[in-house]
Structure formats: C-alpha cells, structure tokens
Amino acid sequence: xxxxxxxFSKTAQLALAHIALILYTLIALFPVFLVVMNSFKERNAxxxxxxxxxxxxxxxxxxxxxxxxxxxxxxxxxxxxxxxYFLNSVIVTVGALGVVFFAGTMAAFALSEYQFSGNTxxxxxxxxxxxxxxxxxxxxxxxxxxxxxxxxxxxALILVYxxxxxxxxxxxxxxxxxxxxxxxxxxxxxxxxxxxxxxxxTIPLIRPAIGSVMVFNMIPIWNDLWFPLILAPGEASKTVTxxxxxFLGQFANDYNAVLAALSLSAxxxxxxxxxxxxxxxxxxxxxxxx
Amino acid sequence: xxxSQKAFPWHIxxxxxxxxxxxxxxxxxxxxxxxxxxxxxxxxxxxxxxFVGLQNYHRLFTDDNWQPRVTGAxxxxxxxxxxxxxxxxxxxxxxxxxxxxxxIALRSVYRTLIFLPSVLSVVLIxxxxxLILSPxxxxxxxxxxxxxxxxxxxxxxxxxxxxxxxxxWQWVGVPMMLFLAALISIxxxxxxxxxxxxxxxxxxxxxxKLPLIMPTVGIVTVLTFVGNFNAFDLIYTTQGALAAPDYxxxxxxxxxxxxxxxxxxxxxxxxxxxxVAGVMFMIILAGVLLYLFTWQRRLLxxxxxM
Numbered sequence: 001x002x003x004x005x006x007x008f009s010k011t012a013q014l015a016l017a018h019i020a021l022i023l024y025t026l027i028a029l030f031p032v033f034l035v036v037m038n039s040f041k042e043r044n045a046x047x048x049x050x051x052x053x054x055x056x057x058x059x060x061x062x063x064x065x066x067x068x069x070x071x072x073x074x075x076x077x078x079x080x081x082x083x084x085y086f087l088n089s090v091i092v093t094v095g096a097l098g099v100v101f102f103a104g105t106m107a108a109f110a111l112s113e114y115q116f117s118g119n120t121x122x123x124x125x126x127x128x129x130x131x132x133x134x135x136x137x138x139x140x141x142x143x144x145x146x147x148x149x150x151x152x153x154x155x156a157l158i159l160v161y162x163x164x165x166x167x168x169x170x171x172x173x174x175x176x177x178x179x180x181x182x183x184x185x186x187x188x189x190x191x192x193x194x195x196x197x198x199x200x201x202t203i204p205l206i207r208p209a210i211g212s213v214m215v216f217n218m219i220p221i222w223n224d225l226w227f228p229l230i231l232a233p234g235e236a237s238k239t240v241t242x243x244x245x246x247f248l249g250q251f252a253n254d255y256n257a258v259l260a261a262l263s264l265s266a267x268x269x270x271x272x273x274x275x276x277x278x279x280x281x282x283x284x285x286x287x288x289x290x
Numbered sequence: 291x292x293x294s295q296k297a298f299p300w301h302i303x304x305x306x307x308x309x310x311x312x313x314x315x316x317x318x319x320x321x322x323x324x325x326x327x328x329x330x331x332x333x334x335x336x337x338x339x340x341f342v343g344l345q346n347y348h349r350l351f352t353d354d355n356w357q358p359r360v361t362g363a364x365x366x367x368x369x370x371x372x373x374x375x376x377x378x379x380x381x382x383x384x385x386x387x388x389x390x391x392x393x394i395a396l397r398s399v400y401r402t403l404i405f406l407p408s409v410l411s412v413v414l415i416x417x418x419x420x421l422i423l424s425p426x427x428x429x430x431x432x433x434x435x436x437x438x439x440x441x442x443x444x445x446x447x448x449x450x451x452x453x454x455x456x457x458x459w460q461w462v463g464v465p466m467m468l469f470l471a472a473l474i475s476i477x478x479x480x481x482x483x484x485x486x487x488x489x490x491x492x493x494x495x496x497x498x499k500l501p502l503i504m505p506t507v508g509i510v511t512v513l514t515f516v517g518n519f520n521a522f523d524l525i526y527t528t529q530g531a532l533a534a535p536d537y538x539x540x541x542x543x544x545x546x547x548x549x550x551x552x553x554x555x556x557x558x559x560x561x562x563x564x565x566v567a568g569v570m571f572m573i574i575l576a577g578v579l580l581y582l583f584t585w586q587r588r589l590l591x592x593x594x595x596m
Contacts, residue, residue, distance in 0.1 A: 010393075013491075017388045024385060025403045028459070031418050032407070034431075047430040099312065107309035110302050126309070129317050131512075131578050133520045135543075136571050137320030139327060139550050139564045144320060163316035166309050195301040223411035225523045230551060245413045245527060255427060258417070266414050273409045277402050280409070284464065285471035 032266065039259035042069035046255055072260030075251070081235065082264065085243035092154050092239060093221045096161035097214050100169050103162065105210065108173035109199045113185070123174070129167030134160065135226055145231050152234035160227055165217040172283075176209040177202060208282070215276045216283030222269065240265055325571065328564035339561075346565035356562075360569070362537055363545040366450055370541060371518040373454030374461075379510055382462050386469035387495065401470065405463035412460070416527035419456045443528060446538035453539055457524055461517075465510045472506040473499060508585040515577045519570060522547060542570050 038046045040054045045067035054068040055061060076082060111123050134141075141160060142151075150156040180202050188198050203210070228242040238246075244265045251257040273280065328346055330339040350356045385404060389397050407415060421427050423442050432439040442452045476499060484494050500507075522543030525533055531553040533540035548556070550563020 014391075014393055017391065017394060021385070021388055021394070021400045021404075025400055028404045028407055028463075031422055032410070035418050035421065047427065050427070050431050051434065099308075103308035103312060106305040110305035114299070114302050116299070116302055122306070122310070125318075126313060129313060131516065132321060132571075132574070133516060134317055134320075135520050135522075135546075136567045136574075137317065137324045138546075139560050139567060140320035140323035141316065143323075143560070144316070159312060159316050163312050166313050167317075170309060196304075199305065219409050223409075223413075225411070225413055225526070241411045241413050244411075248413075248417050255421075258421065262414055262417055262421075266410055269409055269411070270406065273406065274402075277405070281401070281405070281467055284467050 032270075035259055036263045036266070039072055039256070039263040040069065041067045042071065043256055045069075046259070069256070070260075072254075072256030072258075073264070075254060075257040076247070076260045076264060079251070079257070080243065080247045080261065081238070082240070082243065082247075082261075084236075085238050085240045086268075088154060088237060089222055089240040092157045092161065093218055095154065095158040096165060096221050097217060099158065099162035100165045100217055101210065101214065104166055104169035104173055104213070105203060106199065107166070107170045108177050109202060111170065112174040112177035123171075126167050126170050129164065130171060134164040138226070138230060142230060150231075152232050152237050154232065154237055156231045157227055157237075157239070160231065161217075161221045161224075165221070169213045169217065172213055173206065173209060176206040180205050208279075211279045212283030215279040218272075219269070219280070321571075324564045324567050327561055328568040331561050346562055347568065349562070350565055350569065359537065359540065359545060360566075363540045363542050366539065367519060367521075367541045369450060370454050370457070370521065371515060373451065374458060374514045374518055375511070377455065378458040378462050379465050379507075379514065381458070382465035382510070383469050385462070385466045386473055387499070389466075389470055390473035401467070404466065407460045408463040410460070412523035413527050415456065415460045416524050419459075420528045423452070444535055446535050449529065449535060450539045453524060453528065457521070465514070468506050468510055469503060472503040476502050505586075505589055508581060508589070511585075512578060512581045516574055519543075519574050519577070542566070542573075546570065 034050070037053060038050060045052070045054070049067070052067070055065055056068045057063070057066045107126070111119060111126075145151050145156045145160075150159075184205075185198050185202070188201060193201070222239075223241055224239075225241050225245060228237075228239045229245075232238070233242065244261055247261050248258055251261070327339075329341060329343060331342045331346065332339055350360050388394065389401055394400075420443065422431060423439065425439075425441055425444075428439050440448070442448045480498060480502075481494055484498050489497065518541075520543050521541055525539050525541055525544045526547065529535075529539045531544060531548050533544045546563060546566045547553075549566050550558050550560050552558030
C-alpha cells in the first residue's frame with residue numbers, strides 16, 4: 001500500500017478515521033444524553049417516544065403533544081436530601097484536597113530540596129501507596145475510625161482520601177519541585193528568607209503541576225461509593241454518590257425520579273470536567289508516565 | 291543540608307510530618323494491621339482476638355461454605371480482567387492511534403468527549419446501563435428497532451460479560467489517554483524514516499510505534515489489573531451485595547464487602563474479611579512484582595542493548 005503520495009487515498013483514510021471516531025464518540029455520549037433528555041419528559045413519553053426531545057408547550061402545539069415535565073425533579077427535591085448530600089461531598093472533596101495540597105507540597109519540597117539521610121528511603125516509603133489500593137485496609141480503617149470516634153463524620157472521609165491521594169501527589173510534585181532553579185532559592189536565602197518562606201515562594205512556580213494533581217485527585221473522591229458506604233453511611237454525613245445510590249435503589253420504579261436524580265448527580269461533574277479537562281488530562285498522563 | 295551546621299533542621303521535620311503522619315496512620319498502619327488481623331479470630335463481635343495462624347486462609351480455600359464463593363469470585367475477577375484486556379485496551383490503542391495522527395482535526399474535542407464517561411461515578415454509570423438494559427425502559431428503547439431485549443443482567447451466563455463491557459465503556463478513555471500521550475511523544479523523524487524506507491502505515495504501527503510504546507502497554511496492564519482486582523461499585527450498584535443472579539457476578543471486591551461488613555441476616559466477620567483482603571493483597575502484589583521484575587527489566591535490557 002504505497003498510498004502516501006496519492007491524495008485521494010489519503011483523504012479516504014482521514015474520512016475513515018473521522019467516521020470511526022465520530023461513531024465511538026456517539027457510543028460514549030448517547031447513553032448519558034438519553035438519560036438527561038428523558039429526565040425532562042413525562043412518564044408516558046419516556047416509554048412511548050424514548051428517542052424524542054421533550055416537546056414544550058407553545059403556540060400551535062396541541063396540549064396532548066406536550067411531553068416536557070419536571071415531575072421527576074420535584075420528587076427528587078421533595079423526597080431526597082440532595083442539597084445536604086451535595087454540601088457534604090463539597091466539604092469532603094475540598095477538605096481532602098486541602099490536606100493533599102498542604103501536606104503534599106510540603107513533603108515534596110522537603111524531599112526535593114534537602115539531602116538528609118533517609119531521603120530516598122522515605123520517598124520509596126511514600127511511593128508504596130501509589131500501587132496498593134487503600135481499600136484493602138478497610139477492616140482496620142473502620143476500627144481505627146470507630147476508636148477515634150470519627151465514624152459517621154466527614155473527617156473520617158477527609159483523612160482517608162488525603163492518605164490515599166498523598167503518595168502520587170508527593171511523587172509527582174517532587175519531580176516538578178526539582179526543576180525549580182536553585183539560584184532562585186539561594187538568592188532568597190542570601191536575602192535572609194526562612195526555609196518556610198522559600199517553600200511558599202516555590203508554590204506559584206509549579207502551579208500547573210499542582211492544578212493537575214488536584215483535579216486528578218478530585219474526581220475519584222467525589223465519585224467514591226466504598227468509603228461513604230462503610231465509614232459514613234449516616235443520613236447527616238452522606239455524600240452525593242452514596243445518597244444517589246440509595247435514592248435510586250429506593251425509587252427504582254419511579255422512572256421520572258430516577259432519571260432526574262441521575263441527571264442532577266451527573267451535571268455538576270460534567271460542568272467541572274468541561275472547565276478542568278486540560279488539567280485532568282495532564283495530571284493523568286504525568287502521573288502514569290513517570 | 292545547608293543549615294545543619296548551625297542548628298538541628300527542624301524545618302525538614304515540619305515539612306514532612308503532616309504527610310508522613312496522615313499516610314502512615316490512615317494507609318500503611320491499616321494495611322499492616324489488616325494483614326495481622328487475618329491471622330486472628332474472634333469468638334464474638336468485638337470479643338478477644340485469638341491467634342490462629344493461617345487457619346482463616348485455610349478455611350477460605352477448603353471449607354465448604356467458603357471455598358465455592360472464593361473460587362467463584364476469583365474466576366469471575368479473572369474473567370472481568372480478561373474482558374478489559376481483550377476489549378478495553380485494544381480499543382483504547384485503536385482510538386489513540388487514530389487520534390495521534392497529526393492530520394486529524396478536532397482531535398482534542400474527540401479526546402474530551404470520549405473521556406467523559408470516565409469522570410462520572412460508577413454508581414451513575416451502573417444505573418444508566420441498568421435502565422437501558424431493563425425489561426421496562428430498555429424494552430421501550432429496543433422495541434423501536436424491533437429487537438426483543440433478553441434480560442441481559444438477569445441471566446447468569448450474560449450478566450458478568452455485559453457488566454464487563456459496561457465497565458470497558460466507562461473506562462476506555464483512561465488507557466486511550468495514556469496511549470495517546472506515548473504515541474505523540476514518538477519523534478516524527480523515526481516515523482518519517484520508516485516511511486521513506488517504504489514501510490506502510492500498518493507496518494509502521496507494528497514495527498515502529500508499538501515497540502516504542504511498550505512501557506505504556508505495561509503500565510496500562512498493571513493499572514487494569516489493580517483496578518479490576520478491587521472493583522466493587524459497579525456490581526454492588528447493579529446487582530447488589532449478593533452479586534445476583536446466583537453469585538454469577540461476584541468479584542473479590544463484593545466478596546470482601548459481604549464477608550467483613552455483613553449483609554441482610556449474616557453478621558460481618560472482620561477477621562475473615564481481613565483474610566479475603568489478604569488474598570486480594572497477595573494477588574495484587576504478585577501482579578505488580580511480576581510487572582516490575584519481568585516487563586520493566588526486559589525493557590531496561592532492551593534499552594541498554596540499543
């Protein structure tokens with residue numbers, strides 16, 4: 001196939017590639033689209049015309065043809081406790097990311113800046129957690145959390161997610177900290193800056209890397225079902241993922257409510273993803289390639 | 291260490307302490323303590339711990355109540371892993387190869403959209419597919435095309451493969467991104483040189499690109515392996531803790547949950563649960579070590595020879 005010089009076959013190849021990519025993009029998006037679209041329809045229309053867009057009330061539209069309805073969302077807001085679940089998820093995610101940010105950048109700074117004995121060993125110790133899933137320690141985590149009186153609190157989740165996010169964060173951030181020019185830090189030292197001041201000075205210099213690490217950590221924390229189910233299943237400490245899971249199980253036959261709850265849980269994540277997809281993708285590739 | 295001549299470097303301790311303490315207390319200590327617990331038994335919930343050696347493990351693999359569940363979950367987990375290796379990773383490589391072409395317009399749009407299911411929670415994905423394959427809404431969806439949908443998630447023969455494909459659908463974006471990053475970093479001159487020598491696109495892929503991205507193939511394999519061997523959310527969401535129908539979708543993750551946390555009338559058993567986690571730990575450790583000592587070493591040797 002010496003097609004390199006023939007313009008037609010080049011175009012044909014490109015067209016084929018586009019067709020394949022469009023086809024797979026549709027496969028990836030259509031189920032999500034179908035759910036969100038049908039969540040705005042009344043019950044009969046969901047089953048009779050599942051592929052049609054909702055029909056709004058307007059001039060020239062017969063009343064019987066109107067399929068737009070918010071009844072599912074009404075059920076979710078009346079019967080579910082979603083604003084509270086949502087707030088819990090925000091607190092847990094922001095809290096865990098805050099701990100990963102401070103503890104992670106500080107440890108990464110120390111490992112990359114100072115040549116103390118045991119530096120390499122400590123780096124390896126912290127790296128063990130990259131490959132071992134924290135879930136395998138759940139039996140003892142639950143006991144520890146109960147002994148500390150932290151069960152059914154958001155603190156339990158914050159600390160566990162921080163512990164599981166730190167290994168990769170320290171590993172990736174210390175690689176980037178090493179690239180900060182030494183002259184810059186030595187100049188600050190000559191000017192009498194403390195080591196803490198120098199640490200704080202390097203943070204803005206690796207901001208893109210920190211952003212990637214944070215976004216990369218954010219999604220698994222927000223989406224986790226395992227630890228909320230085991231450590232904090234109480235009504236007051238439920239996260240969105242656990243709350244949605246239980247609501248969906250309970251209202252399994254109320255299709256309007258199920259579709260609305262699915263859409264409500266998915267939309268914030270989709271919006272955040274669209275805003276931060278660049279950082280996420282960079283975090284994904286920088287974390288795994290190294 | 292610049293300041294050591296003057297005073298003890300307290301600042302190093304201050305910098306390291308928060309990360310080391312949180313990581314040790316909430317990750318390393320529980321992992322070790324859980325392995326320790328797997329060697330003990332308790333007569334009552336919360337009662338005194340009695341050392342029994344490897345007896346819990348022995349029970350898992352020989353006791354009539356445990357053995358069928360453990361081997362069932364092991365076989366299912368390997369099947370789940372095989373589906374990801376045979377479908378997810380080749381599909382990811384194909385998509386990445388298409389996206390890596392410099393001539394493809396809208397490359398980042400495709401990339402962003404195909405990755406989208408991976409950012410949604412497994413709970414949502416599970417419910418969405420359960421709905422699409424359900425006998426009620428699913429029937430309405432497929433009736434338009436005159437297809438009578440069999441209860442795919444209700445039949446023991448089809449439930450696990452179908453859920454495997456749902457998981458592939460959700461996660462294919464992750465290996466795709468990793469392959470894409472590796473493919474893009476191949477120097478253009480290498481590919482041009484092969485083309486000038488008369489190589490076709492097909493043989494450039496097999497003879498030049500694939501050998502160069504072998505490290506990523508290894509990483510993707512390990513990530514798939516570790517992910518599948520503690521998978522839980524999808525089965526729990528769609529089939530419940532009992533991994534219906536008739537345990538046909540039971541993975542090590544769901545077995546672990548049922549054993550230590552309990553379900554319905556059965557009380558949780560922390561020490562047996564710790565033993566199940568111990569089995570999972572050994573399998574994951576064996577997989578990771580196998581990767582480090584064979585794959586990475588071979589790659590290193592090849593680079594040295596080059």
